[in-house]
Amino acid sequence: ETGVTQSPTHLIKTRGQQVTLRCSSQSGHNTVSWYQQALGQGPQFIFQYYREEENGRGNFPPRFSGLQFPNYSSELNVNALELDDSALYLCASSFTGLGSYEQYFGPGTRLTVT
Amino acid sequence: GDSVTQMEGPVTLSEEAFLTINCTYTATGYPSLFWYVQYPGEGLQLLLKATKADDKGSNKGFEATYRKETTSFHLEKGSVQVSDSAVYFCALSDQGYQKVTFGTGTKLQVIP
Numbered sequence: 001e002t003g004v005t006q007s008p009t010h011l012i013k014t015r016g017q018q019v020t021l022r023c024s025s026q027s028g029h030n031t032v033s034w035y036q037q038a039l040g041q042g043p044q045f046i047f048q049y050y051r052e053e054e055n056g057r058g059n060f061p062p063r064f065s066g067l068q069f070p071n072y073s074s075e076l077n078v079n080a081l082e083l084d085d086s087a088l089y090l091c092a093s094s095f096t097g098l099g100s101y102e103q104y105f106g107p108g109t110r111l112t113v114t
Numbered sequence: 115g116d117s118v119t120q121m122e123g124p125v126t127l128s129e130e131a132f133l134t135i136n137c138t139y140t141a142t143g144y145p146s147l148f149w150y151v152q153y154p155g156e157g158l159q160l161l162l163k164a165t166k167a168d169d170k171g172s173n174k175g176f177e178a179t180y181r182k183e184t185t186s187f188h189l190e191k192g193s194v195q196v197s198d199s200a201v202y203f204c205a206l207s208d209q210g211y212q213k214v215t216f217g218t219g220t221k222l223q224v225i226p
Binding site: 031033035040041042043044045048056058090092094096102103104105106107108 | 118148150156157158159160163203205207212213214215216217218219
């Protein structure tokens, strides 16, 4: 069984640029959630995708957007990067169905905005 | 909205000491409760979970009991090892939504 994978591992961008992060969900999972983890903090929910549609969103501005593909993989896009966007971005996959609530996390992408 | 409060760290213990990390939550309905662990430089790993009141989650010697009357889910381990050094996150999930709400994390350092 393949776990959740994310790419790239590390990324350095300049303020104002755009970035795309990628996530492959665990085999058998149909839902992907994205989280932002600032240094020394707990992860904050950005949004979730199910059946290729956004299925809930946290308190993040519209410049954070995403996609889910038919194979359940996902992308997180961030436009007009700001210094405060520097964080570890975590992707989590899960199965939406009866009695299944566990989210399995990938290793994360460390984004640094300079 | 939902929230999780856990004790601030860092917590420093000697090997074989008893560990307790306190966690309380606020939520509507009947959330599922989790403890995740994050080792240095790594992502989050699910340590244990409980899905209803009075359930006890356990894994690798760690335990936590879902206490609805006190809205708590304290993490315990009878004898910690150096390899348990990590950051521990208490979290909850609204069962109808799957969004996970995390606490701020508690860093545990175990010294030989």
